[in-house]
Amino acid sequence: MLLELRTESPKVVRRNKQVPGVFYGRGFGPYTIKVDEPNLKKTFQTYRMNLPFTVKLNGNEYQAYIKDVQFDMFNSKKMIHFDLMRISTDSLIKAKVAINLIGRDQIEKGSTFIELVTSEIEAEYTVENAIASIDIDVSKLQVGDVIYVKDLIVPENVTILTDPESVVFAVKDTSVIVDEALEGSESITSESNEQEEASE
Numbered sequence: 001m002l003l004e005l006r007t008e009s010p011k012v013v014r015r016n017k018q019v020p021g022v023f024y025g026r027g028f029g030p031y032t033i034k035v036d037e038p039n040l041k042k043t044f045q046t047y048r049m050n051l052p053f054t055v056k057l058n059g060n061e062y063q064a065y066i067k068d069v070q071f072d073m074f075n076s077k078k079m080i081h082f083d084l085m086r087i088s089t090d091s092l093i094k095a096k097v098a099i100n101l102i103g104r105d106q107i108e109k110g111s112t113f114i115e116l117v118t119s120e121i122e123a124e125y126t127v128e129n130a131i132a133s134i135d136i137d138v139s140k141l142q143v144g145d146v147i148y149v150k151d152l153i154v155p156e157n158v159t160i161l162t163d164p165e166s167v168v169f170a171v172k173d174t175s176v177i178v179d180e181a182l183e184g185s186e187s188i189t190s191e192s193n194e195q196e197e198a199s200e
Helices: 010-015 037-047 173-200
Strands: 018-025 028-036 053-057 060-072 075-087 092-102 112-116 121-127 131-139 146-148 168-171
Touching: 010 018, 010 075, 018 037, 028 075, 037 053, 037 060, 037 075, 037 168, 053 131, 092 112, 092 168
Parallel strands: 018 075, 092 131
Antiparallel strands: 018 028, 053 060, 060 075, 092 121, 112 168, 146 168
């Protein structure tokens, strides 16, 4: 991705259909930069905020990853600012990695569905061990199964930083939820009637 040094205000940069940002790293920068919006969007869609890629600035090439992106509060598709972190081959990347459910369409049939509690987890890894997502095969799971962060299988050189006891997702049945809700409602009604009879 081609970077340009920025001297204009963020407002002027955005008016020219570019996105203002800052480029920094250990002992490097920070540099105020700008990137054409379509270029940044394409890069973000490919590498998200956890995979490294090559950038060019003033004729020099660097390895970097997108540390942060801010979007317009009135237009969730419009990028208004970004942070770019320079890294080296031995750098550790600390980023949020998406949870990718494989076979979800095979299990979400009839009244069965997956309640996704955590769509991404925080992990740490080196540049050469960067991962795009954590894939979980859910096709053979059953109603009542609960997957925790500690159940996730990741490559040997990837460290998960999220609380291992955090729930990632659960397999549920809408009919069971409805039955439980009805039972709860009936219990409340019964208690209310008993209290009314007691007061009489």
